[in-house]
Amino acid sequence: MSPKTPRGADAPVGDGTDVDALVDGLFALPLEQFVVARTAAAKEVKASGDAVGAERVARLAKPTVAAWVVNQVARERPDDVAALVALGDELRDATADRDRTRIKTLDRLRRERVERVVAELRDAGEVAGRAVSATALDRLAETLTAAVMDPDAGALVRAGRLSQALQHVGFGIVDEGGEPADVVELRARTGGTGGGPGDADPGTSTRRGGRGARSARVSDPADGEPPEEDAVAAAEREVEETAAEVDRFEAERDEADTRARAASDAVGQVEDELGRVEDELARLADEREDLRARLADARAAESAAQETLTAADELLDAAEERAAAARKARRTARRG
Structure with missing residues (x-):
């Protein structure tokens, strides 16, 4: 047996330091405390004798x-x-x-x-x-x-x-x-x-992205495992293709939804503006009717005043004629 057996991330090391618990605690801290606490945790793990675990902790990104x-x-x-x-x-x-x-x-x-x-x-x-x-x-x-x-x-x-x-x-x-x-x-x-x-198993093959990078596994006969059936590989490819299709349509749907929301907002703004204008038009229509009524009253008053003026002019003319006749009669009487 080797003098030191490699430990998993979950296993306590050295004096009982649990690297995984330390990592979990770091991400639970207030954000501004992360860097200082990470440095302290890395030192604690290194002091326990786990250099690999200490490096893992030290490299955690804030x-x-x-x-x-x-x-x-x-x-x-x-x-x-x-x-x-x-x-x-x-x-x-x-x-x-x-x-x-x-x-x-x-x-x-x-x-x-x-x-x-x-x-x-x-x-x-x-x-x-x-x-x-x-x-x-x-x-x-x-x-x-x-x-x-x-x-x-x-x-x-x-x-x-x-x-x-x-x-x-x-x-x-x-x-x-x-x-x-x-x-x-x-x-x-x-x-x-x-x-x-x-x-996760460090030996697990990694992928950059989602479903599109995943492919059907084909076993190597040299490792003693039988190759998977072609039907399984075909089914896996079909899953990948349909999943990619769903992703594509979902992206198109999200884009269409964004455009629809923007158009709906624009419609709402125009409707609000139209409502404001229609309210203003209604107010102006009421004001127009009121002004028309007042104009009719003013014109009637003007007509009545004109008639009164005409009658007054006629009375004035008659009075002036009588006054002239009276002055003439007075002059005749003085000469006689």
């Missing part, structure tokens, strides 16, 4: 704000995250069965569950005592969707040890920078598994 939010959600709401990951398994089964009705139903359920978690955090305004920005909430929604669509991403999200938020795109999983995320390798680095902490 989470982005969005990744930290996802990690805390995974810890505070494990049932919600587990339900989303399980929903992903159902979606993959439905896809393998080409059950379009069930795929549509499950996809709608996936959207509703993700939106509910995000909405509740938005209402709370914080997670683990830290305010949550709109950008972080968008990243959370994208990461939870990735956890549904990719089983390895789902296991990593459930472990709560992300260093970057994830996003599911047509060809697989990418990180916040848009680079393909090797989620199998990430699981091996952080020790994430579907049910909680633990290491």
Whole structure:
């Protein structure tokens, strides 16, 4: 027996230091404490005699704000995250069965569950005592969707040890920078598994992205295993093709939904403006009728005044004629 047997990530080392527990504790800390605590943890593991484990801890990347939010959600709401990951398994089964009705139903359920978690955090305004920005909430929604669509991403999200938020795109999983995320390798680095902490097999073949990089396994006769039947390989290829088709249509659907929402918003704005104009037109119509009525009254008053003026002119003319006649009669009387 060799003097020192290699240990798995879950096994305590040296004086009983549990590397996996230390790693899990690091990702549970407030974000601003991560770097200092990581350095202290690496020293503790190295002092216990596990140089490999110490290097593993020292190389852990500090989470982005969005990744930290996802990690805390995974810890505070494990049932919600587990339900989303399980929903992903159902979606993959439905896809393998080409059950379009069930795929549509499950996809709608996936959207509703993700939106509910995000909405509740938005209402709370914080997670683990830290305010949550709109950008972080968008990243959370994208990461939870990735956890549904990719089983390895789902296991990593459930472990709560992300260093970057994830996003599911047509060809697989990418990180916040848009680079393909090797989620199998990430699981091996952080020790994430579907049910909680633990290491993935370092010998597991990795893949950059999602379903598109996975191929049917063909056994080598030299290793003593019989080759798989062609029907299995064909079925696996069919699963990959239909899964890629679902991904493509989902992306197109999301894009169409975005355009539809934008168009709906534009319609709403125009309708509001039209309503304002119609209200103004109604007000002006009422004002016009009022002015017309007042104009009619004014014209009637003008006509009556004109008639009064004409009558007054006639009376004045008659009075002036009588006055002239009276003056004439007075002059005649004075001369006589």
